[in-house]
Amino acid sequence: MSESNTPRQANEVESERPETLDDEVVLDVALDTADGAMAPSVIPATSQGGQIPHAASGSVFRQIVTGNAMVSVLSVLLAIVLGGILMAVTNPKVAETAGYFFAQPGDMLTEVFRPYVALVQGSIFNWAAADTAGQLYPITETLTVSTPLILAGLGVALAFRAGLFNIGAQGQIIFGALFGAYVGFTWHLPFLVHLLVVVIAGLVGGAVWGGVVGLLKARTGAHEVIVTIMLNYIANFLLLFLLTTPAFQRKGSTNPISPFLDQSALFPELLGPQFRLHAGFLLAVLATVLVWWLLKRSTLGFEFRAVGANQSAARTAGINVPRAVILVMAIAGALAGLAGIAQVSGTEKYLSGGVAASIGFDAITVALLGRSTPWGTFFAGLLFGAFRAGGVAMQAQTQTPIDIVLVIQSLIVLFIAAPPLVRAIFGLNPRKKTKATGGPGSGTMPSGKIESGAATA
Amino acid sequence: MKQSLRATLKRGSFAGVATAGAAALLLAGCGSAPSASSSGSATKSDYTACMVSDSGGFDDKSFNQSGYEGLQAAAKDLNIQEKHVQSKADTDYDPNLRSMVQQGCKLTVTVGFLLGDATKNIATANPNSHFAIIDYSDPTFPKNVKPIVYDTAQASFLAGYLAAGTSKTGKVATFGGLNIPTVSIFMDGFADGVKYYNQKKGKSVQLLGWDKDKQDGTFVGDFKQVDKGKVLTQGFLDQGADVILPVAGPVGAGAGSAILDAKAKGTDAKLIWVDSDGYLTAPAYKSVILTSVQKTMATAVETVIKSDKDGKFDPSPYVGTLDNGGVALAPFHDLDSAVPADMKSDLDQLKKDIISGAVKVESKSSPK
Known part of the structure; x- marks a missing residue:
């Protein structure tokens, strides 16, 4: 199929590998390492945006729907962290326990993590349940909902x-x-x-x-x-x-x-x-x-x-x-x-x-x-099933509004749709990475590079 | 060079902010921890009462909210624990109910007919837990479920009579959320109230939006589309109706805002709220709320929780009527002056007649 792609891409592709459709990932690695001349990046070249012809030829739609695994994982992670902050900020008990944080730091931390503990208890394994059936109920519920x-x-x-x-x-x-x-x-x-x-x-x-x-x-x-x-x-x-x-x-x-x-x-x-x-x-x-x-x-x-x-x-x-x-x-x-x-x-x-x-x-x-x-x-279906199943327990145990699950889901979409943002947050931008390995002075590098990377993607 | 200088400055100012923030946190966090004894002083009973909403949520300014207020009141007055969960969709009912049972709830109140099947299933599977369900009754319920139902037609009959009597244009209107028994019972009673007024006074006040014989009328399609409630109300106002009864939970807000708009343009119209006293629960529209057809769920819920806590649970349905105060017409509040004195005495008499059975209020949807 590659013959009929855009000329620029066709050149790239034909010189490397004819079957682009099946082996995009392999191709990405090949581009990324410049045929083995340098160490491979954690992030495949396609998802790094910027000037790589292969990525530039794809529409934004394709980039979003076939983005890379690392971005997906990081998006979920970011959404969970932000959701946690949101819950902590809106939970009056956290504010209350923060008042004596230095006297009993455990209290506040417990309050902050309680909803997510309940989420795990409700979606994977409930160690607090009386019998085996009760302990295993959450994971079966996750499978059911998913x-x-x-x-x-x-x-x-x-x-x-x-x-x-x-x-x-x-x-x-x-x-x-x-x-x-x-x-x-x-x-x-x-x-x-x-x-x-x-x-x-x-x-x-x-x-x-x-x-x-x-x-x-x-x-x-x-x-x-x-x-x-x-x-x-x-x-x-x-x-x-x-x-x-x-x-x-x-x-x-x-x-x-x-x-x-x-x-x-x-x-x-x-x-x-x-x-x-x-x-x-x-x-x-x-x-x-x-x-x-x-x-x-x-x-x-x-x-x-x-x-x-x-x-x-x-x-x-x-x-x-x-x-x-x-x-x-x-x-x-x-x-x-x-x-x-x-x-x-x-x-x-x-x-x-x-x-x-x-x-x-x-x-x-x-x-x-x-x-x-x-x-x-x-x-991804299992993960969302776990969110749904765990959300029920989170609401029942800690009275956290179920809407927070929706917020987390929405944040995930937001981050998936903006891979450069995710990479910038985690410092995974390709150019920044090469500079960083270059020497100790890299810490003062102007942040403009990251933004330009983001803008071109 | 310039750029790095700016970067340094930025970093510097950030560090400053961070230091200040940390200092503030440090100061804020220096309070002393409450001792274990002081936090445990308010000893609560082990009894836990719980509630599961339907997909409308506890902030629906309607029956979920009324039920929730009952739960809160019970928790405070009876000094018991409470837990509540909201359902986002019909598919949440079953898991939410299960989780309430797992949380050790002694009595779980479910709100609305949509939870009927889930309540029945979970109650059958957990014969040692008690359940109560608002607005739904099923003869096949197991012995640990208490239905809380309302003969709302009695109160909306009064509202229909009042609406017909206070209408200046000779047209009143109603619309519902969905054509379901708990909604159409309001509309049946309202229609009969208007009809009764016409018979008694020899008038011909017209009702738009509901045909009791055909059991069909104007509906939003759900209990969420406030905009559509506004459009429907504007349509009724354009047709000349000047008293509107929206039976659609939160969508009533759409009717309220349409009437406020009309009032700003010089058209006088009034709103009749449902379920709770709208003057208190939807204060934005209190200047146009004539009255409310109330289902006093808070009282019913608290009563049921109390009797269960005292070990007197029984599965016979609680039926709210004008007689036991389960349904009622709310006070007129600000619009008291708009209701003539002889109308007030008529309503009092009518209420007595309905209670005594001299005036029969019948609806296909009434609880049997």
Whole structure:
């Protein structure tokens, strides 16, 4: 594919390695070390911004959605630190204990760290619980909450790879949940068959809602961001409307809540009734593997990535771009639809107006944090699941507002979207680094260099 | 050279600020630690009462807030521990309830029908914990759940009568958040109150926004879009309505600001708040709040917590009525002069008639 890239990049690429799409990282290291002439930087060259042709040729969009792992990790770290400061500043108990900091420093430090301790207790391991089940409950809860995040995140990430900004996961989740739940509570089929039919219904629901976006994009050129946002509204209000109709309401009730799905339509519980963890998590793992295979090993995935890298080049190379756009959106929608199934067949067991919560929007952050790679998205989903699960315990134990979790998530997005800022904060700017190793005088170096690095990125 | 000089200066000033800051911190941190005995003087009972909000949050100026105030009052008056968690989405209910049980709550109050299923599940799984749920009742609840429900139509009947009697244009209006029983019960009572006024006085005051027979009307679509509440209210004002009853929790603020705008332009209109006394909870609109259809949840919550603490928990529903003060029409406050004396005596009589059953208030959504 490299032949058809911009000339400047093509030269670079051809002289080094022909398969740019598959081996961007290897290429980065090669550039970074100037073919082994100098020690490799911690940060690959692509993510350092500045004058490197390879990076300069990519759009800002591509840089953000496929940024580098170190920036992701540092962004999370920064967000957690800032969130901690925010909690400390707003917590009256911290102010109170700070008054006698020198008499009993432990008091203030305990107060400062209490929310995060609770976060860990609520998301990984609760050492204070009375029995083993209670101690392990948090980690199972993290896996449960992360299931729909991973599935929807994969959908968003896949579309990112094809160069499409899929904001529509929310609507696709709702459609998946809508189709799946309807099949789940109106049809009565034997165990496993019913679940399978529900899963397929969810896949179809999501694929339809995603496919519409692809179709509009491919046939009319309508921008997918606008279309997906609008379709989110339509899906949401359609759900609210349907829940006021008798077909979706429980018998004898006028509340906007659907009947429970049949027992046979539910994901089996993996660890018994005292845990919420259900087989949907295994589905999320499977989906991650499938998306990885699709992107890395299949022709179709190669076409998606080619379209994402450069549409004109892909077209010249004989790839049917409209077909790829429709297909990638349909598959992305199907993945988000599965997230909807994880909700109705896994945790919620019925359909309500809030069945999709804010999963579709969190999924965008998850995909960004995971750099649009399948496994990156998987682990980012786990992290966000941990935030969600731990947030509950944090609120219950320390009465810290749950909104702080949202603040941390938002900060993560902010930092991911501004890699130079993150690198400047951690002193990882490439030019500063070379100066720093140069001699002891580097400490007084004017900070202008960092800013210029940031400005060009 | 120049640049490095400036850098040094910057560093110098930064160091100065840092020193000053550190000194301030040092001084601030020199207080003495409270001794263990003094911090433990306010011995609290081991009893913990908890509350889980619905997705509206505790600051909704509506039923979550009223319930929360009840919890706070109970914690203070009964000297017990309290814990509360907010739900951000429908999917938070189950985990939040579980975490409350894990935190050792003796009684957990959940707010709203949306938490009905979660409450039922968790209560069934934890038969030794007690639960109470506001605004929802389900005959299949286990024996450790106490529903707290309100026959709101009784109080909104009075509000409808009052609205019809004080309207100068002969048109009143209402709108809801979602078409759900806890909302439409307000609108049913309001519609009947207007109808009753028309029958009794031979008038033809019109109600916009709700058709009791069809059980359908004007709705925001959720309890969040304050802007949409404002637009709807402006629409009603344009159609000539001059008393508005928004049954949409915090969205009532949108109606309030639309009426204030209209008032600034010379159109006289009034607002009827719901759930809590809006004069106190939404003071920004107190100049236009005629009255409020109150569900006195704080009292109910405190009562339920108290009886549970005393070991007298029972699962029979608490039904708020005009009779037991669970629902009420709030005082007129600043607009007292706008309500004629004979209207006040009518309302008193009507209240007595409803309590005695002489006037029947019926709504499909009334608790059974």
